[in-house]
Amino acid sequence: MFYLGLFFVANLLFCVAYVVRDMAWLRAITILAASLTLPYFFAQSEPLYSAMGWQVAFIVINTVNLTVLLLERRPIRMTEAEQQLHISTFRTLTPREMLRVLKPAQWAEAQPGDRLIEHGVRLGQLMLIHQGRAEVRKHGVFRANVGPGDFIGEMSFATGNPTSADVVATEPVQYLVWQREDLERLYLKHPNLKNAMQNILGIDMAHKLSRHGDPVAETG
Numbered sequence: 272m273f274y275l276g277l278f279f280v281a282n283l284l285f286c287v288a289y290v291v292r293d294m295a296w297l298r299a300i301t302i303l304a305a306s307l308t309l310p311y312f313f314a315q316s317e318p319l320y321s322a323m324g325w326q327v328a329f330i331v332i333n334t335v336n337l338t339v340l341l342l343e344r345r346p347i348r349m350t351e352a353e354q355q356l357h358i359s360t361f362r363t364l365t366p367r368e369m370l371r372v373l374k375p376a377q378w379a380e381a382q383p384g385d386r387l388i389e390h391g392v393r394l395g396q397l398m399l400i401h402q403g404r405a406e407v408r409k410h411g412v413f414r415a416n417v418g419p420g421d422f423i424g425e426m427s428f429a430t431g432n433p434t435s436a437d438v439v440a441t442e443p444v445q446y447l448v449w450q451r452e453d454l455e456r457l458y459l460k461h462p463n464l465k466n467a468m469q470n471i472l473g474i475d476m477a478h479k480l481s482r483h484g485d486p487v488a489e490t491g
């Protein structure tokens with residue numbers, strides 16, 4: 272009777288597990304429910320070893336996946352620069368997703384007068400200004416200022432066309448650089464990050480449009 276009661280509770284718990292929406296709870300309750308079935312199967316006049324074996328397999332699979340889930344949910348520590356980047360540019364990503372995006376990027380620095388981007392070249396890079404300001408110039412004519420939180424090179428990065436303007440540092444600039452191949456590798460591994468980054472680049476372009484009216488049109 273006791274074992275039958277346990278088996279009943281186990282099945283009730285399976286029902287609860289299938290109702291909860293959070294994957295970690297679903298797996299935790301399933302592990303508990305599967306464990307509670309074991310005494311019942313064992314207490315039969317002929318212990319049901321094969322049924323027990325399957326329940327143990329479910330327990331192992333759910334324990335592994337639950338561990339992975341909980342590891343992914345651990346709070347993470349961000350440096351000051353990462354915190355600023357999260358606020359300025361990557362707020363639509365979780366901190367963990369942002370760190371995945373930042374991992375293949377290289378930090379770089381430029382001094383006033385340095386050209387971050389040359390007009391008319393195929394860049395294959397995406398850059399993000401973290402600190403400092405730069406000017407967008409076309410044929411030497413000022414078109415716009417860019418500063419912390421602004422991507423540069425995103426237009427040619429998105430279209431594959433040559434760059435539409437020069438971008439020249441007017442202050443010491445600290446920026447991040449992604450190589451196209453590195454981002455493509457990242458997107459293959461985490462396809463959701465591709466959409467997320469396209470969204471972020473879309474927001475960046477919208478900000479530039481609202482500030483300056485028209486990103487430089489490439490007419491050659």
Ligand SMILES: Nc1ncnc2c1ncn2[C@@H]1O[C@@H]2COP(=O)(O)O[C@H]2[C@H]1O
Binds near residue numbers: 388394415422436438
């Ligand atoms: N009007 C603008 N406002 C801000 N940034 C711009 C503007 N026009 C061009 N840029 C930037 O200058 C970069 C030159 O290279 P890209 O065309 O790849 O991407 C361009 C943008 O990042």
